[in-house]
Amino acid sequence: MIEQLLSHYNYWVVIILMMVGFYIVVAQGNLVKKVVGLNIFQTSVFIFYISVGKVEGGTAPILVEGVDVYSNPLPHVLILTAIVVGIATTALALALVIRIKEAYGSVEESELQIRDQQC
Amino acid sequence: MLAHLPILQVILPFLAAPICLILRKPKLAWLFALIVSAAALAVSGLLLQQVYAGGVISYELGGWAPPWGIEYRIDLLNAYVLLVVSSLATIVLLGAHTSVQKEIEAHKQTWFYSLYLLCFAGLLGIVATGDAFNVFVFLEISSLSTYALIALGRDRRALWAAYQYLIMGTIGATFILIGIGFLYMMTGTLNMNDLAMRIDAVESTTTVLAAFGFIVVGTSLKLALFPLHLWLPNAYTYAPSMVTAFIAATATKVAVYVLIRFLFTIFGESYSFGRHPLAEILIPLAIIGLLSASTVSISQPLIKRMLAYSSVAQIGYIVLGIGMGSALGLTASLLHVFNHAMMKGGLFLALAAVTYRMGGSEIGHMRGLARTMPLTFWAFVLGGLSLIGVPLTVGFVSKWYLILAAIELGWWPIVIVVLVGSLLAVLYVGRVVETGWFGEPEKPGRNEAPPSLLIPLWILIAANFYFGIDTRLTIGVAENAAAWLMGGGSGL
Amino acid sequence: MSANLALILALIVPLVGTVVIALLGRWPNIREAATMITAISLFACVIRVLIGYTSGEAIGIEVVTLYEGLSISFNTEPLSILFAMIASGLWIVTSVYAVGYMRGAGEKNQTRFFTCFALSIFAAMGVAFSANLLTLFIFYEVLTLATFPLVTHKGDDKAKAGGRTYLGILMSTSILFLLPAIIWVYALTGTLDFAQGGILAGTIGPAASTVLLALFLFGVAKAAVMPVHSWLPAAMVAPTPVSALLHAVAVVKAGVFTLIKVVIYIFGTEFLIDVPLESIAVYIAGFTIVAASSIALMQTNIKRLLAYSTISQLSYIVMATMALAPFSEVGAAMHIAAHAFGKITLFFAAGAIYVAAKKTEVGQLNGIGRRMPITMAAFAIGALSMIGVPPTAGFVSKWFIIAGAYQLENYFVLAVMVVVTALNAAYFLPIIFNAFFKPEDQAPAKPHGEAPWTMVAALATTAALTLLFFLFNEPVLELEYSIVGGKS
Amino acid sequence: MLLFLLIVTAFAIAYTKDLFAVVMLAGIYGLLSASFFVALDAVDVAFTEAAVGAGISPLLMLATLGLTGRFQTQTKSRFYLLGFALVVLVGALLMIGTADMPAFGSVDAPAQQHVAPRYIEKSYEEIAIPNxxxxxxxxxxxxxxxxxxxxxxxxxxxxxxxxxxxxxxxxxxxxxxxxxxxxxxxxxxxxxxxxxxxxxxxxxxxxxxxxxxxxxxxxxxxxxxxxxxxxxxxxxxxxxxxxxxxxxxxxxxxxxxxxxxxxxxxxxxxxxxxxxxxxxxxxxxxxxxxxxxxxxxxxxxxxxxxxxxxxxxxxxxxxxx
Structure with a gap:
């Protein structure tokens, strides 16, 4: 049990982070905050991937004479891509938020619902 | 060049998108986009033929052998879906210029075509690739462009719809990403084929189970399976007409493809259905979605929204077939992927024509349509018949197979559900047709849509009947692909 | 012209006619000529098919294969020729009548009317000549859809409501019951081809086949077995020629025709006898006969009365079919013809009365026989045929049905036939009596005689046919014997 | 330690109503995860995350806030409880998933065994660059x-x-x-x-x-x-x-x-x-x-x-x- 705890605590922390992010997305009414939540959610997934790639005693995967153990470069590559995807999504989401504010005068989910029903 | 077909399929619209942006003039951009999509369509036709002739095609991107590099892997299943996507994209684009001119501000039109091509390329990329992570990347290309396209709608609710879709879509994509990460963790590979082989050794682990859960939920979000469909009605309703026609016909179909690919190719039929109560989860959801969405659509005053709910219902049929876990059920699903693309594409194009002339697609705009816009009206009627599943239409073919599959399993309640679903379709289609037929138009006199809208519309309507009669292509491919996915057959 | 070609033409001619009629909308006279030419050439084609069939020519075409083992294909057999002959033959008469009616009543949208009419006949031909259940189903649906604009022709709220009921019942029953029944048969046997002796034997247990039979019985709502009959009275909002040809002949006969086809060529009579609950179908049909006649007794509107009479008469055919005796099968086939002649005459007469006197109610007919003697004489002949009195067509078929009942000693059928004859007499005879012997309640505002000559000619012709069929039914009989015992 | 800080930041974000502070905290979150990436040998990722998570995305968010207002109203989303249930459900699925995971950092985990070694062993030969x-x-x-x-x-x-x-x-x-x-x-x-x-x-x-x-x-x-x-x-x-x-x-x-x-x-x-x-x-x-x-x-x-x-x-x- 202890061993399990020690060897996996990293993943568990990541899961907690994911859940906080996910919670902000689904349970918060402010549109900007939802985007922040989405960011946290995604970033924690990134942390998870990078954790998968970590090798005990390894170094950064830049080949140097005399070093044998490197961490796994593949997750790094994947996450580089994913980060870019994340910022792209964020930018688009924020642009939408700005337009929503202009069109509705609010960025709170509950108010938007009300205003949509009015028309 | 034949050897490069798989990559050409994706790269043609992919690289055409930035070129479109450089062209600047909307008309020029449209023409260019159209030519490129037609080329992509030709490529997909050739690809299907090649797969038929020579079996699975593998293309190593960058010359790196899989699993180290990214592989494009075209088999019967994705060649078929590629054909669906590229034909619908091309036909919709054919009519886009006229509609876009009216619905989208002048300085945004070039961007529209560029985004359209990106979305198109993204969808093709998802389908063509044999690499799990690459799926995620192209999924995001298509998703981001879809959000932007939806937000181009005139109504302010388009923005809100796009935002909701963005949030839900990103959650779905992130779920898929988590699933892929778990799979990578357990197998060390991202290549689908490789995954399929290596997954057997670790299939009893809970990690693979969690990966399975995340991927199924993530794709279900994307394909709008009840109750994860909440983003769809608004998105379809407020997007510009052409965007609705395009995404309704293709985007959810591609998500269905991803689900099928993961369930059957990667996890394998025995894992997905043998080990887990997947059928017991998918089928009730499909049924509830099918019945509730059909019922809701009956009372929608906005016809676009009505058809959007109908799409949710039709997704129910597709998932029902997948959930059966039998070759015949899968055949029915694959058939319906193709068939539903044609009917919904046609119906939404008809609405685009109505919107073009009448300025909207509410039930009031449909009044007296039989007299003011007879060609559009009859196209809608025929498309509606296909949706209901009247014989000689594609809708009938899919329904036939779905019922056959249910009878084969002895699932009589499912038979009833499918039939009741068609009956509900009679109601919601009938309501519009009745208004169009009997209603008094506000402005009497002919006011038919321009040919540029009618031509693509009637191409799709004709296809509804052509493929409802000559079913060699669709059924042939669907049956073979299904047999192959179920572990038999040769993939031909 | 070979018989095969004739068969193809029998399908193509009305289709081409449809298009031509639609295009000729601007020139009513030429349009009507087109209708006539189409009708006559169609009838000629059907006769050629008949000759080919009796002389043993191989007839059958396959248009396209839909799925494995399933195609749209056509062939012919005695029953289908009979149905095709009646529908196409009476179309000629109806066309003459319809021209008079539509012009006389000043109806709008006449082009649409004649176009849809031709399309409906096309669908009826498709139903008649289909070689398998799928083809039949397709044309069955086309017939439903093509007649919808005819039913709602007037376009007012009443027509809309009637149209809704019409389409609602016909569509929903065919989707809910008929379609799954067909797919079930396919799932069991892998084919849907009509075959002598049926295709189901040995593939399905008795309990399941009872369910299947019920699905067919209620799925084919066009046969108007209760409780799926209410579309027929609803359809009476249509102009009278539509009621006459389609709802007395083509559409409802397509329904019973489908049922007979299913019983004989899908189930097979010998197989059905083993099904324990098949007699339930007889009871349902028997109930429909009596119930519909009783309702007819209470009707005041002429066309509604005729509609309920039709429901009742259709169930004669259904009951006779389900009785499964060789004689009663023949009787069923004969009644398709007999009822067609009689009922079309009645509808023609009702339409003539509407056009000439603007009268639609039973109570208004007192003394009208003196103003419209030919019309009312024809009406009387039609009515007698409904009752089954010699020398009319109705007697012939009734005789066979009763003979069939004796063959099987089915006293239920006998009892029903006796009761219903009394009921029919009870609602038809007073009308005839009043028309000829009661004085007019009040003189009409505008004195009138007979309806336009085209209408009178048409109804006189069908009345004559009703009488002639009593005398010269031998060829038809001979033809139809072959459905139960091979060629005679 | 870094992970602990990350959790604290995340919770702080969840409970702060001042969106300006939220954005600042998000920036800090980005920086913290970047440092964590360095600890896990992912220097490229850390570089990018620092630029994106602590740079661009807070910048864009601040720009947005300038337009949409700094404070969120007190109302919680309609789906508050449903959301919470959903979160618990997803968390449970993730937890189940960890049960059979290979230990963190383990050299013989499948991820380290199959595809990745080739990159490390052969990439210099095939592509001739050290990174x-x-x-x-x-x-x-x-x-x-x-x-x-x-x-x-x-x-x-x-x-x-x-x-x-x-x-x-x-x-x-x-x-x-x-x-x-x-x-x-x-x-x-x-x-x-x-x-x-x-x-x-x-x-x-x-x-x-x-x-x-x-x-x-x-x-x-x-x-x-x-x-x-x-x-x-x-x-x-x-x-x-x-x-x-x-x-x-x-x-x-x-x-x-x-x-x-x-x-x-x-x-x-x-x-x-x-x-x-x-x-x-x-x-x-x-x-x-x-x-x-x-x-x-x-x-x-x-x-x-x-x-x-x-x-x-x-x-x-x-x-x-």
């Missing part, structure tokens, strides 16, 4: 990166189509005051901005040896321009870097990347097979990687600047109105 991440990113999985550039391009187009104003409207609006008057800032920036540009170039072409590459370089380059426009005003900045030129540049970057693939295809090899670019595979790979990284850099820089312009123009409009 394995770059090798994989630009060559082995170069197509993913092409997709990534397309994602950025799409986002840029999307933001443009959302926030752009037609030319007519634009002309109506007057210029906006800048911080040009602020002498010290101006002088500092005059020194800083060229330095940033040079650093961007360094990152761009150094990616093969150390952490860095097209994306990071593009971001830094964009940051320099953005800084310039903040200090000297949007209008001045726009005169220096014209918007339509930027659009074309964004498209050209993507095209440059794609054309490498087309060229390799035309020379008979597969798409993006850089070995086709020169006789010697090593040289070919080098050329390919340099060109595509350049493409990435151009598109990223152009799109970032475009996005910033789009956001800030809205702010100006709001301020002017």
């Amino acid at each position: 394995v991440v770059t090798s994989v990113l630009a060559s082995y999985r170069g197509f993913d990166t092409l997709g990534e550039v397309a994602v950025i391009f799409t986002a840029g187009l999307g933001v443009l189509s959302l926030l752009s104003i037609s030319r007519k409207e634009e002309e109506k609006e007057g210029g906006v005051a800048s911080m040009y008057e602020h002498t010290i800032l101006r002088i500092v920036s005059k020194i800083l901005i060229p330095a940033m540009l040079i650093f961007a170039l360094y990152v761009q072409f150094h990616g093969e040896y150390g952490p860095g590459g097209g994306f990071q370089a593009g971001v830094i380059f964009a940051a320099a321009i953005i800084l310039y426009s903040i200090l000297f005003g949007l209008d001045v900045a726009k005169r220096v870097v014209n918007e339509s030129v930027l659009q074309i540049l964004a498209a050209l970057g993507l095209l440059l990347y794609g054309s490498v693939g087309v060229v390799t295809m035309l020379s008979g090899k597969n798409f993006l097979d850089y070995n086709a670019l020169a006789e010697d595979p090593g040289t070919g790979q080098h050329i390919g990687i340099i060109v595509i990284e350049l493409g990435v850099g151009i598109t990223v820089a152009a799109v970032m600047i475009l996005i910033f312009f789009a956001f800030s123009r809205r702010m100006d409009r709001e301020g002017g109105a």
Whole structure:
């Protein structure tokens, strides 16, 4: 049990982070905050991937004479891509938020619902 | 060049998108986009033929052998879906210029075509690739462009719809990403084929189970399976007409493809259905979605929204077939992927024509349509018949197979559900047709849509009947692909 | 012209006619000529098919294969020729009548009317000549859809409501019951081809086949077995020629025709006898006969009365079919013809009365026989045929049905036939009596005689046919014997 | 320890109502995760995360907040309870998933065994650059990166189509005051901005040896321009870097990347097979990687600047109105 705890605590922390992010997305009414939540959610997934790639005693995967153990470069590559995807999504989401504010005068989910029903 | 077909399929619209942006003039951009999509369509036709002739095609991107590099892997299943996507994209684009001119501000039109091509390329990329992570990347290309396209709608609710879709879509994509990460963790590979082989050794682990859960939920979000469909009605309703026609016909179909690919190719039929109560989860959801969405659509005053709910219902049929876990059920699903693309594409194009002339697609705009816009009206009627599943239409073919599959399993309640679903379709289609037929138009006199809208519309309507009669292509491919996915057959 | 070609033409001619009629909308006279030419050439084609069939020519075409083992294909057999002959033959008469009616009543949208009419006949031909259940189903649906604009022709709220009921019942029953029944048969046997002796034997247990039979019985709502009959009275909002040809002949006969086809060529009579609950179908049909006649007794509107009479008469055919005796099968086939002649005459007469006197109610007919003697004489002949009195067509078929009942000693059928004859007499005879012997309640505002000559000619012709069929039914009989015992 | 800080930050974000603080905390969160990535040997990722998580995304969020208001109202979402249940459910699924995971850092985990070793063992031989991440990113999985550039391009187009104003409207609006008057800032920036540009170039072409590459370089380059426009005003900045030129540049970057693939295809090899670019595979790979990284850099820089312009123009409009 202890061993399990020690060897996996990293993943568990990541899961907690994911859940906080996910919670902000689904349970918060402010549109900007939802985007922040989405960011946290995604970033924690990134942390998870990078954790998968970590090798005990390894170094950064830049080949140097005399070093044998490197961490796994593949997750790094994947996450580089994913980060870019994340910022792209964020930018688009924020642009939408700005337009929503202009069109509705609010960025709170509950108010938007009300205003949509009015028309 | 034949050897490069798989990559050409994706790269043609992919690289055409930035070129479109450089062209600047909307008309020029449209023409260019159209030519490129037609080329992509030709490529997909050739690809299907090649797969038929020579079996699975593998293309190593960058010359790196899989699993180290990214592989494009075209088999019967994705060649078929590629054909669906590229034909619908091309036909919709054919009519886009006229509609876009009216619905989208002048300085945004070039961007529209560029985004359209990106979305198109993204969808093709998802389908063509044999690499799990690459799926995620192209999924995001298509998703981001879809959000932007939806937000181009005139109504302010388009923005809100796009935002909701963005949030839900990103959650779905992130779920898929988590699933892929778990799979990578357990197998060390991202290549689908490789995954399929290596997954057997670790299939009893809970990690693979969690990966399975995340991927199924993530794709279900994307394909709008009840109750994860909440983003769809608004998105379809407020997007510009052409965007609705395009995404309704293709985007959810591609998500269905991803689900099928993961369930059957990667996890394998025995894992997905043998080990887990997947059928017991998918089928009730499909049924509830099918019945509730059909019922809701009956009372929608906005016809676009009505058809959007109908799409949710039709997704129910597709998932029902997948959930059966039998070759015949899968055949029915694959058939319906193709068939539903044609009917919904046609119906939404008809609405685009109505919107073009009448300025909207509410039930009031449909009044007296039989007299003011007879060609559009009859196209809608025929498309509606296909949706209901009247014989000689594609809708009938899919329904036939779905019922056959249910009878084969002895699932009589499912038979009833499918039939009741068609009956509900009679109601919601009938309501519009009745208004169009009997209603008094506000402005009497002919006011038919321009040919540029009618031509693509009637191409799709004709296809509804052509493929409802000559079913060699669709059924042939669907049956073979299904047999192959179920572990038999040769993939031909 | 070979018989095969004739068969193809029998399908193509009305289709081409449809298009031509639609295009000729601007020139009513030429349009009507087109209708006539189409009708006559169609009838000629059907006769050629008949000759080919009796002389043993191989007839059958396959248009396209839909799925494995399933195609749209056509062939012919005695029953289908009979149905095709009646529908196409009476179309000629109806066309003459319809021209008079539509012009006389000043109806709008006449082009649409004649176009849809031709399309409906096309669908009826498709139903008649289909070689398998799928083809039949397709044309069955086309017939439903093509007649919808005819039913709602007037376009007012009443027509809309009637149209809704019409389409609602016909569509929903065919989707809910008929379609799954067909797919079930396919799932069991892998084919849907009509075959002598049926295709189901040995593939399905008795309990399941009872369910299947019920699905067919209620799925084919066009046969108007209760409780799926209410579309027929609803359809009476249509102009009278539509009621006459389609709802007395083509559409409802397509329904019973489908049922007979299913019983004989899908189930097979010998197989059905083993099904324990098949007699339930007889009871349902028997109930429909009596119930519909009783309702007819209470009707005041002429066309509604005729509609309920039709429901009742259709169930004669259904009951006779389900009785499964060789004689009663023949009787069923004969009644398709007999009822067609009689009922079309009645509808023609009702339409003539509407056009000439603007009268639609039973109570208004007192003394009208003196103003419209030919019309009312024809009406009387039609009515007698409904009752089954010699020398009319109705007697012939009734005789066979009763003979069939004796063959099987089915006293239920006998009892029903006796009761219903009394009921029919009870609602038809007073009308005839009043028309000829009661004085007019009040003189009409505008004195009138007979309806336009085209209408009178048409109804006189069908009345004559009703009488002639009593005398010269031998060829038809001979033809139809072959459905139960091979060629005679 | 870092993880603990991350959790604290995350919870703080969840419970803070002041959105300005939330954004700041999000920036901190980005920095913390970047440091964590360094601890896990992912230097390239750390570099990017620092630029994105602590740089661009807070910047954009602040710009948004400027338009939408700083405080969130107290109302919780309608789906509050449902959301919570959902979170618990997903968390449970994740927890179940961890039960059979290989231990953290374990050398013999499958992820370390199957595909990855080849990159470490053979990449120098095949591609001849020491940074394995770059090798994989630009060559082995170069197509993913092409997709990534397309994602950025799409986002840029999307933001443009959302926030752009037609030319007519634009002309109506007057210029906006800048911080040009602020002498010290101006002088500092005059020194800083060229330095940033040079650093961007360094990152761009150094990616093969150390952490860095097209994306990071593009971001830094964009940051320099953005800084310039903040200090000297949007209008001045726009005169220096014209918007339509930027659009074309964004498209050209993507095209440059794609054309490498087309060229390799035309020379008979597969798409993006850089070995086709020169006789010697090593040289070919080098050329390919340099060109595509350049493409990435151009598109990223152009799109970032475009996005910033789009956001800030809205702010100006709001301020002017």
